[in-house]
Amino acid sequence: MRRQDFLTHLVDLIVNVTDDHPVRVAVDGPDTAGKTTLADELALALSGVRPTIRASVDDYIRPLEPTVPAAGYFDDNFDLPALITGLLIPLGPDGDRNYRTADDTTDIAPPNAVLLVDGVFLLQSALRPYWDIGIYLHINEAEMLRRGVLRDHTDYGSPDAVRQQFETQYIPGWRTYETQHSPSATATLTVDHQDPTHPKIQHRTT
Template structure:
């Protein structure tokens, strides 16, 4: 069984092997509580000294409640379709750091900068491999966990934030899990990923497939 360090080393090899004539845009996708932020931070740390890193999260682009159109009917639809300002992510980061981009970017919160040619943009979050965003990623990492593990980790992570176990279970049952099911059915993110990782045991992740 592979160690976490071995899997990270393989991922760094994929990233660092990409041309340095423009920034690399990388997505770390997966269900809620899959470990996306931790993986993205570890990749950023591992790249230190190899290439400059720009870190962002889809959570930086959550719309204020009053700005969400909220698709009618199923709450999960609103969570998937309306929760994030994809246009701001695309215009501020993904296009400027992409082919032909000027490398002058604007992150959430109006932070600006100019990326070095060999920079790596690492973005973590749910729904990053959806159809609207796929053309903008050079590398897509998909972390797979089961729904049971998703809920178990979610309870540990979110019970204080949402007011206890019952409230957290309700949120997962009505938004996070159905939203993720809808995303999988519509977008098949694992099929779009460069690397698929079984992340059920974070200490021993397993690379299930690679397209490079």
Template sequence: MGAALDAVLYVETVAEAARDQGARGEFVSRLAGAISSVTATHPLRVAVDGPPASGKTTLADELAVVLRAHGRDVIRATIDDFLVPRAQRYRRGRYSAEGCYFDAHDRAALCRVLLDPLGPGGDRRFRHAVFDGATDTPLSPPASTAAADAVLLFDGVFLLRPELFDRWDLRIFVSVPFEQTVDRARDRSTAVTGSTADTADIERSWRERYIPAQELYFAAARPTDRADIIVHNDQLDRPTWEVRPH
């Protein structure tokens, strides 16, 4: 993390300790400003990590809007487009926490087609996806060329694991109590389908697969210790952040 970002975030953190954070829009604008302050000789690769239903995708989308409004070329991508085939994802069982952590994503492809081309010495020719989870089929979109000062905003789970950690130039972790993510997942499903029929399956998925997988991740990778920024997103209208010293 660059010295410019250290300075910006130090000022922000001190100020936020003494006053109310303000509206979510103001928060997102400040965080986008902190991202913009980071300099690199290649496109800036930003991880937006966090548990399922923590709000990381929404936050990454909001940051993209603000950065684009300020003239930055933004690449939006997600770990959901780097899945492996369903049979491999669930080979240990549909509710296996180990399967969720170890088997769900094609990390080698993520590095090969996206993170490494955008990194030091890369040619900036990238693909943002390799798999369509809805149809359980591979994808091969045409390669694009990133601007030298582009920002990659990449959201997903397990992004700060050892195999990926050094591929990021800025690491954001969206923190929400695990119990609250269960409530959000139930609410989200009901809002989309208009029914509570899937409540039992969501409950089991979170209790047996997703939360235990996050516990494995925390034990193996210590993401909240290693992130550059932690966003506390338990109050959606009033998120706060902190900088982790390294």
């Protein structure tokens, strides 16, 4: 599927939700899968169609020790209660639409708003009840590592340092998540994102 057709499909999916509260959309996937890029593209595509609120799970990140085990990367890296109480509950079916972002900015969302949140581990069981749409971007581990080296080698100082980070934290942490929470099976849409220019929708749950 061409990228533009893919984006049009997602926009149609979002705007056709008829709930009387903002549509809460999760863009999930492993590190380097293209989550932030897709969420930003969706925000742009929705401009003039629906008011949008952009957030990232990285806004809720806790300080992470360099040697933290993979389980800690998955279990302890994010302040999920702040995400739930600040955004997901207020914008949900019983919420008052008075939301608070991670930087303590507050506002009132119109009923037809769209919340777009990107980040890892968003379809885990603790968060799953709060999403109206879950998009899961799948790439394999080799592609995760390839993109990670390209993206992070300057920040980490060398390609080898990036590989160590991925091999000791990011990839094992993602394996733990997939095993325990099966995000691809619970997403509204699962997308093969190996080639971002031609995404492939693998399935849609009902």
